[in-house]
Amino acid sequence: MPSAPHDLAAFLVEAKRRPYAGLDDDATVAAPLLAGSKQLEHHAPPYAYRDIYFGMGFFVGQETVSRDERVIWSMSYSGGVRAEITEREIFLAIYKFLRQALLRVGVEEPYRGPRLFEQDGMAYRNEIEGSIDRFHGVETIARQDGTPLYELRYGGGLLR
Structure with a gap:
């Protein structure tokens, strides 16, 4: 089993905070690789991050991290x-809240948002199993009264 470079988690946090959660317009690729997709990128050599997804209300996507132009890590998601x-x-309020949660991603679990985040009458929960080399999880958003609003499933890890 390959071990993750110690700086991969830190790079993932930086990459995830900027493009989608941080609304960094410079990260959006004008001509995505796949027609009809949205593509976000972040570069900090030797790493490069790419997130390609389709849809809005319901969406599917894949994130990849390359090191020296070789893909070493990936995560797929849908929800x-x-x-x-x-x-x-x-x-719009749900996705604004989601971006606030995703900005709180940490190096200990650099996949989506924190385990719990509450604000503006909504609660974000992220249930994670595994580590950076192989993981899966479910994130949900509900009103404070428990009414479900959003759900996303994800999984990924180091490629070998």
Whole structure:
């Protein structure tokens, strides 16, 4: 089993805080590799991060990290806002809240957001199993009263 470079987790945190969660427009690629996708990138040699996803209400995507132009780590994900949520204001509030949670990603578990984050009447929960070399998890957002609003499943690890 290969071990992760000690700086991979720190790079992942930096890469995840900037493009989507940080709304860094410079990270958005104008001509994505796959037609119809959104593509976000972050570079800090020797590492390069790429996140390609499709959809908005329900979305699927994949993140990759390359070191010296060789992909060494990847994470796939799918999920989104519950189908019955159709009001634009609620939809936008959920994703604004999600970005706030994702900004709190830490080097101990650099996959999505923290285990728990609460703000503005919503609660983000992230249940994670594994470590940076092989992991999976589920993140959810619910109202404080427990009404589910959003769910995403993810998994990944070091490639070998």
